[in-house]
Amino acid sequence: xxxxxxxxxxxxxxxxxCIAILLVPLVLDDAFLLNKYARYLVFGMLAVSLSLSWxxxxxxxxxxxxTFGLGSYCMAMALKLKTIPVHTGSDGLPDFMVWNxxxxxxxxxxxxxxxxxxxxxxxxxxxxxxxxxGWFVFKGRVTGVYAAIITLxxxxxxxxxxxxxQRFTGGFNGITDLAQFEVAGFAFDAYxxxxxxxxxxxxxxxxxxxxxxxxxxxxxxxxxxxxxxxxVRFFGYDVALYKIFVFSVSAGIAGLxxxxxxxxxxxxxxxxxxxxxxxSVVIWxxxxxxxxxxxxxxxxxxxxxxxxxxxxxxTFLETWTLVMGLLFVLVVLFLPKGLxxxxxxxxxxxxRTPPGAVAESxxxxxxxxxxGREIEGVS
Amino acid sequence: xxxxxxxxxxxTAALGTMSLVGFPHIWSKNxxxxxxxxxxxxxxxLFSLTGTTAIIEESLNKATILAIEEINAAGGIxxxxxxxxxxxxxxxxxxxxxxxxxxVLSDKCVSVFGSYxxxxxxxxxxxxxxxxxLYWYPTLYEGRECSxxxxxxxxxPNQQQDDFVxxxxxxxxxxxxxxxxxxxxxxxxxxxxxxxxxxxxxxVVAEEYVPLGHSEFSSVINxxxxxxxxxxxxTVVGDSVVALHRQYHAAGLDPQTMPMASLTTSENEVAAMGxxxxxxxxxxxxxxxxxxxxxxxxxxxxxxxxxxADKVTHFVSEPSYFQVYLFKQAVAKLAESxxxxxxxxxxxxGEGLVAPQGKIKVEPENLHTWLWPKIGQCKAxxxxxxxxxxxxxxxxxxxxxxxxxxxxxxxxxxx
Numbered sequence: 115x116x117x118x119x120x121x122x123x124x125x126x127x128x129x130x131x132c133i134a135i136l137l138v139p140l141v142l143d144d145a146f147l148l149n150k151y152a153r154y155l156v157f158g159m160l161a162v163s164l165s166l167s168w169x170x171x172x173x174x175x176x177x178x179x180x181t182f183g184l185g186s187y188c189m190a191m192a193l194k195l196k197t198i199p200v201h202t203g204s205d206g207l208p209d210f211m212v213w214n215x216x217x218x219x220x221x222x223x224x225x226x227x228x229x230x231x232x233x234x235x236x237x238x239x240x241x242x243x244x245x246x247x248g249w250f251v252f253k254g255r256v257t258g259v260y261a262a263i264i265t266l267x268x269x270x271x272x273x274x275x276x277x278x279x280q281r282f283t284g285g286f287n288g289i290t291d292l293a294q295f296e297v298a299g300f301a302f303d304a305y306x307x308x309x310x311x312x313x314x315x316x317x318x319x320x321x322x323x324x325x326x327x328x329x330x331x332x333x334x335x336x337x338x339x340x341x342x343x344x345x346v347r348f349f350g351y352d353v354a355l356y357k358i359f360v361f362s363v364s365a366g367i368a369g370l371x372x373x374x375x376x377x378x379x380x381x382x383x384x385x386x387x388x389x390x391x392x393x394s395v396v397i398w399x400x401x402x403x404x405x406x407x408x409x410x411x412x413x414x415x416x417x418x419x420x421x422x423x424x425x426x427x428x429t430f431l432e433t434w435t436l437v438m439g440l441l442f443v444l445v446v447l448f449l450p451k452g453l454x455x456x457x458x459x460x461x462x463x464x465x466r467t468p469p470g471a472v473a474e475s476x477x478x479x480x481x482x483x484x485x486g487r488e489i490e491g492v493s
Numbered sequence: 494x495x496x497x498x499x500x501x502x503x504x505t506a507a508l509g510t511m512s513l514v515g516f517p518h519i520w521s522k523n524x525x526x527x528x529x530x531x532x533x534x535x536x537x538x539l540f541s542l543t544g545t546t547a548i549i550e551e552s553l554n555k556a557t558i559l560a561i562e563e564i565n566a567a568g569g570i571x572x573x574x575x576x577x578x579x580x581x582x583x584x585x586x587x588x589x590x591x592x593x594x595x596x597v598l599s600d601k602c603v604s605v606f607g608s609y610x611x612x613x614x615x616x617x618x619x620x621x622x623x624x625x626x627l628y629w630y631p632t633l634y635e636g637r638e639c640s641x642x643x644x645x646x647x648x649x650p651n652q653q654q655d656d657f658v659x660x661x662x663x664x665x666x667x668x669x670x671x672x673x674x675x676x677x678x679x680x681x682x683x684x685x686x687x688x689x690x691x692x693x694x695x696x697v698v699a700e701e702y703v704p705l706g707h708s709e710f711s712s713v714i715n716x717x718x719x720x721x722x723x724x725x726x727x728t729v730v731g732d733s734v735v736a737l738h739r740q741y742h743a744a745g746l747d748p749q750t751m752p753m754a755s756l757t758t759s760e761n762e763v764a765a766m767g768x769x770x771x772x773x774x775x776x777x778x779x780x781x782x783x784x785x786x787x788x789x790x791x792x793x794x795x796x797x798x799x800x801x802a803d804k805v806t807h808f809v810s811e812p813s814y815f816q817v818y819l820f821k822q823a824v825a826k827l828a829e830s831x832x833x834x835x836x837x838x839x840x841x842x843g844e845g846l847v848a849p850q851g852k853i854k855v856e857p858e859n860l861h862t863w864l865w866p867k868i869g870q871c872k873a874x875x876x877x878x879x880x881x882x883x884x885x886x887x888x889x890x891x892x893x894x895x896x897x898x899x900x901x902x903x904x905x906x907x908x
Contacts, residue, residue: 146598153591213637213677215684278675278704286676286705288586290615305598305623380619383586383612390585425581426595434581435543 163367165410172340177269181240183387185372190382192232196293244365288383409454537596539607544584560817586616635681636891639900666723679728748773789849861889
């Protein structure tokens with residue numbers, strides 16, 4: 115009885131947040147702010163993707179930006195081929211290829227003439243790569259910090275490849291000077307409400323998709339794997355398969371976020387696959403609360419929002435990185451479950467205050483959790 | 494007591510009225526159209542104060558601020574003060590793009606002075622082109638860009654190489670070793686260098702690119718020892734410059750017979766590697782700190798006075814400084830109600846002044862700058878000795894290596 119009740123209220127909260135996000139352009143008519151908030155929402159989506167694999171399956175992916183960046187490059191390649199090459203004017207070749215004395219469009223660029231292919235690739239390439247990487251890591255029963263290191267290393271390899279193969283990727287400068295994202299004649303203006311709605315809509319869909327996965331049987335098994343991997347394996351489940359699944363879904367969401375990022379930022383850069391961004395995602399999720407999809411998303415919005423505000427204020431121009439660092443330390447020390455954990459605590463306190471029936475009904479719920487923890491501590 | 498309260502009330506009322514008058518944009522919807530309001534002109538200053546390129550970009554930020562302060566202290570532009578909005582893009586292209594948007598869309602700056610790396614320029618370019626604003630870029634770069642939204646005050650390949658390469662061939666010989674960091678700037682410089690070398694009948698014995706940030710040059714040093722080129726043409730950037738010079742020095746190679754000729758080694762890099770490792774090598778640039786002119790003495794003195802006696806000026810901080818004065822001259826020609834990025838661009842075309850390096854002017858066709866190339870040899874004290882200055886100022890041609898392309902006021906023309 116309890117669990118569905120909790121699920122309903124959870125869905126209500128998620129829906130309320132999504133609607134609030136979707137309503138923003140109605141009260142806000144500022145090209146700069148819409149663009150900025152759309153950018154933050156993309157980060158929110160990226161945080162959701164990591165929360166899914168880290169918070170729900172215990173896979174700490176330090177290379178989440180790899181799939182994000184690949185999505186971003188797929189979109190940039192498709193949009194690049196749509197530009198009139200104003201800076202070169204040579205046979206439809208992207209400008210940086212002309213600079214690198216490339217005379218013919220490389221074979222893997224050719225399908226990107228179709229935007230639909232670009233969009234599909236932006237999701238499928240990250241998914242395929244994650245599945246392949248996951249196959250080696252999880253079939254080999256690599257766990258914990260070693261899996262985290264492998265994801266980080268894989269990302270650095272992809273980033274180095276992109277920087278090094280500048281004839282095909284634009285190298286260090288990335289892919290710039292892109293066309294607008296256009297579907298059926300409708301152009302999404304990076305500074306208008308259309309792009310904002312696109313990002314917010316995608317975010318809402320991913321949030322609910324992720325929520326659906328965590329509520330499904332698969333989601334429960336994943337959480338069991340997170341808490342006690344061997345026990346799940348002894349029950350006869352193929353642990354690796356479940357892990358590969360969630361790792362790939364997480365990569366697909368990150369790839370989608372990367373594509374939206376290119377639309378909002380109007381370029382793709384190898385820094386999108388960089389270690390700083392990738393570790394930032396971990397921080398957002400940790401601040402927001404990794405075991406809550408919504409918490410992780412809000413964590414990203416709060417951290418990037420505060421970061422933007424601090425670095426823009428004159429008072430903190432010199433010290434904003436220091437202030438950010440201090441805030442992280444405080445959160446980690448005092449809110450180990452992040453902002454979501456803090457909210458839950460406050461909510462629990464409110465629930466407990468009315469005496470009688472309500473208090474009784476909450477009491478037994480907390481007990482099994484407690485005993486569960488004790489077992490975990492023993493084993 | 495009573496008096497105090499009354500004066501407090503008066504003061505509050507006065508403050509209230511003042512803020513109403515002082516911030517009319519809260520009340521007037523057309524504020525966004527009036528770019529210069531209340532005797533103030535807002536400009537953006539976009540150099541990284543944190544992150545990997547912070548050290549060099551901070552010096553550009555300082556040179557820009559110095560010029561703005563000087564202009565304001567001297568009465569501003571037609572009585573209007575320049576108000577700099579300083580942002581820290583943290584050496585990250587995405588943050589560059591975000592901050593550029595803020596400066597252009599939210600702060601409504603009429604121009605933005607900024608950036609060092611090509612990657613960051615490329616990241617902000619769509620913002621300035623789509624919003625039709627103006628970006629002032631002080632860094633030497635690879636050319637091959639033709640944007641009506643950027644004023645380029647740094648050197649392009651022809652301005653650094655046209656005098657330098659023939660001079661080196663005549664003085665040292667025809668066997669050249671090209672080494673650069675692996676990105677677009679060194680490749681373009683080398684494209685142009687090879688063209689010049691071919692005309693001079695010289696030979697490229699090797700062309701090598703190392704990853705950005707590379708610091709292990711022992712294999713390069715070995716190749717240098719076996720190939721024995723006459724000139725090492727270096728477009729290595731950043732920390733790699735320091736590593737290359739130090740390892741060259743440690744290997745006991747001799748700058749007198751096999752000098753490095755660099756387009757990127759300034760007083761700033763020399764300060765990082767130490768004078769001993771840099772001594773004897775050559776750099777071509779339009780500006781060196783030791784250049785003897787009244788304008789330069791004034792600039793160097795003011796810079797040291799404002800930011801510290803140990804600070805150096807170099808060939809990127811000098812354009813950062815004089816481009817603010819170019820901005821001033823352009824804006825001074827305009828009526829207050831006319832000041833916007835479009836009119837500033839039209840006004841700056843052909844505008845010139847005597848900069849620390851000599852008399853410069855903005856080429857109306859491609860918005861690049863006529864400059865005075867110089868050849869300097871580094872000494873052990875970390876400063877350069879200027880051996881040669883070009884006889885005349887040199888035209889900027891960002892497409893010189895590609896004769897069928899020409900950057901004009903209407904855009905890129907192909908023939």
